[in-house]
Amino acid sequence: xxxxxxxxxxxxxxxxxxxxxxxxxxxxxxxxxxxxxxxxxxxxxxxxxxxxxxxxxxxxxxxxxxxxxxxxxxxxxxxxxxxxxxxxxxxxxxxxxxxxxxxxxxxxxxxxxxxxxxxxxxxxxxxxxxxxxxxxxxxxxxxxxxxxxxxxxxxxxxxxxxxxxxxxxxxxxxxxxxxxxxxxxxxxxxxxxxxxxxxxxxxxxxx
Amino acid sequence: xxxxxxxxxxxxxxxxxxxxxxxxxxxxxxxxxxxxxxxxxxxxxxxxxxxxxxxxxxxxxxxxxxxxxxxxxxxxxxxxxxxxxxxxxxxxxxxxxxxxxxxxxxxxxxxxxxxxxxxxxxxxxxxxxxxxxxxxxxxxxxxxxxxxxxxxxxxxxxxxxxxxxxxxxxxxxxxxxxxxxxxxxxxxxxxxxxxxxxxxxxxxxxx
Numbered sequence: 001x002x003x004x005x006x007x008x009x010x011x012x013x014x015x016x017x018x019x020x021x022x023x024x025x026x027x028x029x030x031x032x033x034x035x036x037x038x039x040x041x042x043x044x045x046x047x048x049x050x051x052x053x054x055x056x057x058x059x060x061x062x063x064x065x066x067x068x069x070x071x072x073x074x075x076x077x078x079x080x081x082x083x084x085x086x087x088x089x090x091x092x093x094x095x096x097x098x099x100x101x102x103x104x105x106x107x108x109x110x111x112x113x114x115x116x117x118x119x120x121x122x123x124x125x126x127x128x129x130x131x132x133x134x135x136x137x138x139x140x141x142x143x144x145x146x147x148x149x150x151x152x153x154x155x156x157x158x159x160x161x162x163x164x165x166x167x168x169x170x171x172x173x174x175x176x177x178x179x180x181x182x183x184x185x186x187x188x189x190x191x192x193x194x195x196x197x198x199x200x201x202x203x204x205x206x207x
Numbered sequence: 208x209x210x211x212x213x214x215x216x217x218x219x220x221x222x223x224x225x226x227x228x229x230x231x232x233x234x235x236x237x238x239x240x241x242x243x244x245x246x247x248x249x250x251x252x253x254x255x256x257x258x259x260x261x262x263x264x265x266x267x268x269x270x271x272x273x274x275x276x277x278x279x280x281x282x283x284x285x286x287x288x289x290x291x292x293x294x295x296x297x298x299x300x301x302x303x304x305x306x307x308x309x310x311x312x313x314x315x316x317x318x319x320x321x322x323x324x325x326x327x328x329x330x331x332x333x334x335x336x337x338x339x340x341x342x343x344x345x346x347x348x349x350x351x352x353x354x355x356x357x358x359x360x361x362x363x364x365x366x367x368x369x370x371x372x373x374x375x376x377x378x379x380x381x382x383x384x385x386x387x388x389x390x391x392x393x394x395x396x397x398x399x400x401x402x403x404x405x406x407x408x409x410x411x412x413x414x
Binding site: 121203 | 334356359360363364366384387392395402406
């Protein structure tokens, strides 16, 4: 079977550890490419253009929008954030699975354009654990934590639109679970139509 | 997450090695139960009631049909063959994944009653390999092999109705692939609705 890359959309509650999960997945298995977002915000100390983000001017970003060069984009706090299309499509053509860590609204937009994309939502074992993780960071005020919990409650309404869920309880276990789900997705019949058609034709031809 | 058993329907071309595959899967991983068919045909030497088949009289079999005790059944060569419902449902309730090795028509019937069942079709890498395997058995006449190849051509039309395909090229690799697909299926959002609803309620409750 010829292996085509799968576009993988990973979302999850804020504070669930998606970033660490995705980073570890890409480190552990070499079949993945991580999509890098473009943004108009200023680089923070230590951030490198083309590693954390592609840093673009507002004009360059808006040009990208015009020429359909972004799969999705959104505006937060007066800055644009988006997913450059070219990198994603090149990796998929090379047979690599491309991971997009993205919030729920962006996920819907991507899935519309790439119906074959695999959607995965990362959860904590329960709501208390989510609060605990947000609190243990020690960087957020109680008001911000409340806001994030309310946002999670809203996001929870959208989980059913995702194909798979994983519980990020133990990191390595969760990484392997995500990897297994993606590997299994390569066996989906709808992703192997060409192979199925070929064997059907061979059999009909009396091979 | 509470683990519910999944009903797994495995079909494939005649001669593809489904039987060996399923046997090895059940041997290798202990989370599976293999569904045992009922039949009215005579036991062959060495066959044990409740191991290869449940051997029933015609009357007993027809009673089972009447009381809806079979998930599906069919008549071949004047003998009934069918899948007893009770064993399957008991195993599923106990959280075990139940494997049903069954042909394509039976698979459709089961899927109608158990829409959550996972369907999997086992293929050879190509048509030539299927013919080669049938010939290497050395037990079938050329005419029988022709018939089986024609039957495979018909079956190939139905593969797209299955959710997953696997290529049985190397046995152990294929066994692990099937296991991975089933494990991933446990993460499907539609099989975890209760868990998703619970966390949503917790979050809404301001937990």
